[in-house]
Amino acid sequence: MVDTPREVHDLEPEAFRREVRSFEFWFEAVRGYLDGLHYGHRPETPEVESSDEDRDRLITVLCNYCVGETAALEGAGGLIQIAPNRATKVFLSTQAVDEGRHLEVLIHRLLELGVANPEEEIACRANRSLMDFRSRVLDFVRSGDWSSALFAQNVILESMEFSVFQMHAQRADPRTREVLQGIVKDERRHIGFGENELGARMRDDARVRVQLIDVRDELDSLVLETFQETMNQIHADRADRIELGRDYLSAVERLGFA
Numbered sequence: 242m243v244d245t246p247r248e249v250h251d252l253e254p255e256a257f258r259r260e261v262r263s264f265e266f267w268f269e270a271v272r273g274y275l276d277g278l279h280y281g282h283r284p285e286t287p288e289v290e291s292s293d294e295d296r297d298r299l300i301t302v303l304c305n306y307c308v309g310e311t312a313a314l315e316g317a318g319g320l321i322q323i324a325p326n327r328a329t330k331v332f333l334s335t336q337a338v339d340e341g342r343h344l345e346v347l348i349h350r351l352l353e354l355g356v357a358n359p360e361e362e363i364a365c366r367a368n369r370s371l372m373d374f375r376s377r378v379l380d381f382v383r384s385g386d387w388s389s390a391l392f393a394q395n396v397i398l399e400s401m402e403f404s405v406f407q408m409h410a411q412r413a414d415p416r417t418r419e420v421l422q423g424i425v426k427d428e429r430r431h432i433g434f435g436e437n438e439l440g441a442r443m444r445d446d447a448r449v450r451v452q453l454i455d456v457r458d459e460l461d462s463l464v465l466e467t468f469q470e471t472m473n474q475i476h477a478d479r480a481d482r483i484e485l486g487r488d489y490l491s492a493v494e495r496l497g498f499a
């Protein structure tokens with residue numbers, strides 16, 4: 242796989258705003274790592290035999306990734322309606338495409354694992370905390386609260402997905418690993434966008450910072466419960482859990498509050 246051509250976190254905020262919020266950048270970014278893949282993994286990557294118990298655990302985890310990606314898809318789509326300008330709407334439309342693709346490759350992975358009806362399976366296995374988180378993101382969107390909605394979606398949810406997918410990829414079977422590694426490359430771009438937008442807003446208006454701390458305080462317990470559930474399913478050890486927490490916190494720390 243080829244990396245994203247330019248590392249978005251290394252760009253200065255203004256360069257980020259100029260370059261990243263376009264389909265030109267998006268196309269260049271994704272074609273490098275989507276070429277040659279079939280539903281997120283190379284066609285020749287083998288399916289590895291696993292025990293019934295391990296397969297069942299993987300299905301539960303993938304179902305919940307589908308819940309997270311559905312939230313991200315609906316959140317990104319909703320954010321387009323309340324975005325403050327056209328450049329931002331264009332970026333969010335690239336993000337919505339990414340999230341739809343993430344959902345598609347994860348559903349396809351469930352089919353490969355023998356799940357006959359992914360829609361029903363996702364509904365049965367969905368984690369309550371993650372469903373509550375999804376509701377809160379959509380509440381923020383519906384109320385037109387751009388800063389809170391963008392923070393919940395593009396910093397908290399995206400960082401949670403980025404951290405979990407990256408960790409899970411290290412221990413997953415080869416097909417699942419390739420699917421997750423592809424998704425992580427997009428999530429990094431989405432987090433970069435959220436940080437860039439909110440960083441500028443916080444510099445312009447001190448009240449935004451206070452508002453976002455409240456959002457974080459409210460959503461933290463849902464994030465923690467979701468993390469714990471997933472970590473249990475993928476048998477993460479204590480060191481992994483600490484690393485995961487650190488990865489997640491680094492995103493909010495980059496915004497200037499921990």
Ligand SMILES: [Fe+2]
Pocket residue numbers: 310313339340343402424428
């Ligand atoms: Fe995603």
Ligand SMILES: [Fe+2]
Pocket residue numbers: 313339340399427428431
């Ligand atoms: Fe994303």
